[in-house]
Amino acid sequence: MRDDFDEKTKQVLARRVGYRCSNPNCRKLTSGPQTDPAKAINIGVAAHITAAASGGPRFDSELSATERKSPENGIWLCQNCGKLVDSDDKRYSVALLQEWKKLSEQAALLDVENNLISNEETSIVQEIAQAFASRLEQHWNYLSYLQQLFISFLSKPYELSVDLKAQTLEFNLQQIKQDEIYQIARLRIGVLPRKVLNHVSTYDLNFSMFLNVLEKAVGNPLSLENDSTLQRLCIQIIYTRIDCVLTLAVLSREILDHTERLLQCKDYLGSEYIRAREALVIGEELPQVVFSTLEGVEEFFKDLGAINEISPLIIRPTGN
Numbered sequence: 001m002r003d004d005f006d007e008k009t010k011q012v013l014a015r016r017v018g019y020r021c022s023n024p025n026c027r028k029l030t031s032g033p034q035t036d037p038a039k040a041i042n043i044g045v046a047a048h049i050t051a052a053a054s055g056g057p058r059f060d061s062e063l064s065a066t067e068r069k070s071p072e073n074g075i076w077l078c079q080n081c082g083k084l085v086d087s088d089d090k091r092y093s094v095a096l097l098q099e100w101k102k103l104s105e106q107a108a109l110l111d112v113e114n115n116l117i118s119n120e121e122t123s124i125v126q127e128i129a130q131a132f133a134s135r136l137e138q139h140w141n142y143l144s145y146l147q148q149l150f151i152s153f154l155s156k157p158y159e160l161s162v163d164l165k166a167q168t169l170e171f172n173l174q175q176i177k178q179d180e181i182y183q184i185a186r187l188r189i190g191v192l193p194r195k196v197l198n199h200v201s202t203y204d205l206n207f208s209m210f211l212n213v214l215e216k217a218v219g220n221p222l223s224l225e226n227d228s229t230l231q232r233l234c235i236q237i238i239y240t241r242i243d244c245v246l247t248l249a250v251l252s253r254e255i256l257d258h259t260e261r262l263l264q265c266k267d268y269l270g271s272e273y274i275r276a277r278e279a280l281v282i283g284e285e286l287p288q289v290v291f292s293t294l295e296g297v298e299e300f301f302k303d304l305g306a307i308n309e310i311s312p313l314i315i316r317p318t319g320n
């Protein structure tokens with residue numbers, strides 16, 4: 001038996017986000033006029049954060065039937081995103097959907113309190129893009145630090161105690177998460193051009209997932225003494241950094257017109273792409289996630305009209 005939302009709950013969920021999809025990578029308006037003046041079109045759905053019935057995505061057996069069909073367990077999405085989040089419940093976790101819901105409700109409230117006029121849009125986009133760019137530069141430096149730190153673990157025994165190692169990482173994790181300007185910018189992410197929004201939203205999700213993996217390592221530093229675990233984490237750090245620089249490059253090119261930073265990013269991305277290609281030539285195995293990042297780099301160089309500079313020869317392996 002399913003614990004479905006009643007009509008009142010569906011209306012509450014839709015109105016609390018201004019009838020927009022709560023996925024920050026979408027923010028599509030879900031309601032509009034139909035030809036019949038007495039009717040309206042609706043492409044929105046009230047989706048369950050934890051499933052309405054056993055066996056569904058993210059089902060939580062500890063919830064009561066009342067809790068399962070309450071507004072707290074619902075999120076308003078467009079039909080496409082509703083299907084998306086239920087097709088991959090590992091990627092679209094309860095915590096992630098709750099974060100989407102919170103951000104979308106905050107954005108709707110911000111719109112109600114301070115409705116934007118059209119001639120302000122350009123300024124708003126620039127401010128948001130700069131907030132994301134500043135955040136990405138912070139990530140770039142942080143990931144560089146981690147890359148050097150973990151590579152040193154691979155090449156020689158680390159000199160500090162396990163406890164100090166954990167404290168050092170924990171300190172940096174806390175610093176990277178504390179950025180009020182960035183959180184405010186997240187509320188307005190929907191005003192970014194679609195191409196940029198896709199890069200920023202995807203990177204933000206991937207970086208959050210990376211932090212979760214890193215936090216587990218911090219919580220169990222002895223796991224880093226396993227060479228294969230350490231190698232996998234090193235690879236993830238390297239390619240998260242490439243993803244970070246790629247997103248920064250797109251922001252710099254599409255919105256901020258920051259030529260110097262764009263060239264710096266381009267040089268880095270080109271050298272890392274070539275390094276990955278050479279690793280494959282000598283038979284090194286790379287995780288599947290790496291190839292998605294490299295495809296993004298290829299697309300960036302195509303947009304620049306500079307695809308010949310990296311001579312793409314990387315073929316996605318099957319079963320990797």
